Structures are given as C-alpha cells and as structure tokens.
Amino acid sequence: MPAARVEYIAPWWVVWLHSVPHLGLRLQPVDSTFRPRDESYQESLLFLGLVAAxxxxLNLIFLAAYLVCACCCRQNDAVQTKRRNSCCVTWTAVVAGLICCAxxxxxxxxxxxTNDGVYQLIYSLDNANSTFSGIDELVSGTTQRMKxxxxxxxARLSEIFAARGDYLQTLKFIQQMAGSILVQMAGVPAWREVTMQLTELADQTGYVEYYRWLSYLLLFVLDLVxxxxxxxGLAKRSRCLLASMLCCGMLALLLSWTSLAADAAAAVVRVTPAVPRAPPHPRPSGPNPGARRTGTRAHARTVLVFAGRMLHPH
Incomplete structure (x- = not known):
C-alpha cells in the first residue's frame, strides 16, 4: 500500500500577509512573492521591521510623556479636573491594555x-530519510537475492535441462542478463551518507526550534507582564511603577528588535546545501545509451518471462 502523500497547506494568515502590499525603503511597491534572496524583498521585510520598531x-514615548506630565503636575488642581483626568487615564489604560494583550x-x-510548521518540516525530513533507507534496503536485498x-x-535448471542444448543456451543468456542487471543495480547511488546527514539535520532543527519556541514564549510573557x-501604573498613577515599567519597556523593545533582526537574517541568509547530490548513474558508451539500456532491460524481462513459462507451463 503506497504511503499517503503529505502536502503543505499554508494557513490563512500566511496567505493574508503575503497578499498585503509590500513597500521598500523608498516607499515603492515591491512584489509580495516570497523571494528571500531578492534585495527588494529583503528591503520590504526591513521596512515592516522598521514599522514595528x-x-x-511611539508607545514608549507616550509613556515617557505621560510620566513627565504626571511628575510635573501641581498638587492643588481642582477636584473636577482630577476626576476628568482620572476618567481619561482609566479609559486610556483600558484601551492600551486591550491593544497590548491582543x-x-x-x-x-x-x-x-511557527512551531507546528517546523515540526512538519522535521516530519517530512523523517519521511525522506525513511524513503532513502528503504531504497538502500531494497537494492541491497534484491542484489543479494539475485546473487x-x-x-x-x-544451476538447478542447468542440471535438469542438461540434455537440451537450446534450453541451456537460454539459461546462459538469462545468466548474462542477470549479470547485466546486477551491474546496473550496482550503479544505483547509495543513500547511507545522505540518511545520516538528514538525521543530523532533523535533530539539529528540533533542538534549535525547542529553544527558539521557549525564548519567544518567555519574551511574550515578559511583554504581557x-x-x-x-x-x-496608569490606573493608579504610580510614578515609581511607571518608571520601572518604562525601563522594562526599553528592555522589551531591545529584545523584540533583536529577535526580529535574528528572524529576518535567518530568513534571508544564504545557506549552503547540507545534503550532497547523489552520484550520477554510469552511462554506457554508444550513440544512444538510453535506448540501448531500455532495450537491454526489455530483452531481459522477456527472457525471464519465457523462462518462467518454461518452468511452469500451466
């Protein structure tokens, strides 16, 4: 039974983000097709990062301005002004809290x-590794059985048909064709080294993804706190709490910008191929090697079918 084919289906938010018009650093429209090696696409990613920064x-500037106003305001304000300011501060805190939590x-x-997508990648690597291992096992097992x-x-058929010269000639031809098939199977590339590298790549990807997921989880928890x-602090108008949160906000800003830069660099970095290509099949000499190889295989199959019918006439 053939294995089920697993295809990647992009989530709706990925489709939506890629459909959003991309702008370069000069505010010129850029093609939104995913091309991480293109300089214009890299500029559009940098522009989005600058917008977030x-x-x-601006959020930190607003907090700093409010802190300065709260520190410089006079204590002998009117009661109605205090109530009006308290109501404004309360609604501002509610709206800011909802936006930040969202x-x-x-x-x-x-x-x-992102974590689910990376683990889908690891699952695909494991499937490819299993396929390559199955190819090696199938080729080695078939070669061993043929040998x-x-x-x-x-040898048994040669003893049985020792008195029939035409049958012996057919058996010799079958033996020659079997030797030719063994030579062709010996030319099939071995995937053992590739499977080892795929296993190492999957392990490294899972290791890095675990710590990436954990670090972002802690960063988002810090942002939420x-x-x-x-x-x-806005609701209680606590200057000490607002000052400490302003410092923590600066730290969160630096961490967020650093993580964004690391993600952008990881997305557009030029990676060398980790898995080497398989060595090419040996090609026989001649004007048309493909036709000769195809004709030899077809002739070998015909001879094997003839031998099977000869052994089992019914």
Missing amino acids: ICLG AVGVGFYGNSE VDLEQHL ICLLTCL
Whole structure:
C-alpha cells in the first residue's frame, strides 16, 4: 500500500500577509512573492521591521510623556479636573491594555504556528530519510537475492535441462542478463551518507526550534507582564511603577528588535546545501545509451518471462 502523500497547506494568515502590499525603503511597491534572496524583498521585510520598531518607540514615548506630565503636575488642581483626568487615564489604560494583550495574543499564536510548521518540516525530513533507507534496503536485498537465489535456481535448471542444448543456451543468456542487471543495480547511488546527514539535520532543527519556541514564549510573557503592570501604573498613577515599567519597556523593545533582526537574517541568509547530490548513474558508451539500456532491460524481462513459462507451463 503506497504511503499517503503529505502536502503543505499554508494557513490563512500566511496567505493574508503575503497578499498585503509590500513597500521598500523608498516607499515603492515591491512584489509580495516570497523571494528571500531578492534585495527588494529583503528591503520590504526591513521596512515592516522598521514599522514595528517605530510603533514600539511611539508607545514608549507616550509613556515617557505621560510620566513627565504626571511628575510635573501641581498638587492643588481642582477636584473636577482630577476626576476628568482620572476618567481619561482609566479609559486610556483600558484601551492600551486591550491593544497590548491582543498583540501579545497574536504573538503567542504566531509562535505556535511557527512551531507546528517546523515540526512538519522535521516530519517530512523523517519521511525522506525513511524513503532513502528503504531504497538502500531494497537494492541491497534484491542484489543479494539475485546473487545467491538466482544462481542456485539457474544451476538447478542447468542440471535438469542438461540434455537440451537450446534450453541451456537460454539459461546462459538469462545468466548474462542477470549479470547485466546486477551491474546496473550496482550503479544505483547509495543513500547511507545522505540518511545520516538528514538525521543530523532533523535533530539539529528540533533542538534549535525547542529553544527558539521557549525564548519567544518567555519574551511574550515578559511583554504581557509589562503591559499589565503599565496599565496598573496608569490606573493608579504610580510614578515609581511607571518608571520601572518604562525601563522594562526599553528592555522589551531591545529584545523584540533583536529577535526580529535574528528572524529576518535567518530568513534571508544564504545557506549552503547540507545534503550532497547523489552520484550520477554510469552511462554506457554508444550513440544512444538510453535506448540501448531500455532495450537491454526489455530483452531481459522477456527472457525471464519465457523462462518462467518454461518452468511452469500451466
């Protein structure tokens, strides 16, 4: 029974993000087709990263401006002004908290989707490794059976048809064709080294993905804690809490920008092939080697079928 074919289906948010118009650093439209080796596509990724960094910077600037206003305001304000400011601060804290929590939730979802995609890649590598191992086992097993079992059967048939010269000639031809098939099977490339490298690649990918997923999880948890404590500081108008959260926000900004730079570099880096190509099949000399090889195989199959019918006439 053939193995089920597993195809990659892009999630809806991936399709949506790739359909969003991409802009370069000069605000010119760029083709949104995934081309990580193209310089214009790299500029569009950098532009998106700059937009995210500007949004985070504006958020910190607003917090700093509010902290300065809270520190410089007079204590003898009117009661109505205090109530109006308290209401404005409360609604600002609620809106900011909802936006920040929604952004962190999107980050959690993206981290989980990335983790699922990487493990699908590892699963595909394991399937390819299993296929290559099966090819090696099939070729080695078939070669061994042809060398041992077929020789025994041909020797037995030579004893049975010792008195029939035409049958002996046919058996000799079958033996020659079997030797030709063995030579062709010896030219099939061995995938043992490739399977070892695929196994190593899958192990390294799983190891790196685990720590990447864990680091992003901790980063999003830190962002969520900073957002909640900042909203609490805005609601209670705590200067000490807002100052500490401003410092933590700067740290979160640096970590987010560093992670974004690392992801962009990993997406567009030029990677050398880790899996070598299989050696080419040996080609027989002649004007048309493909036709000669095809004709030899067809003739060998015809002779084998004739021998089988000769052994089992009914």
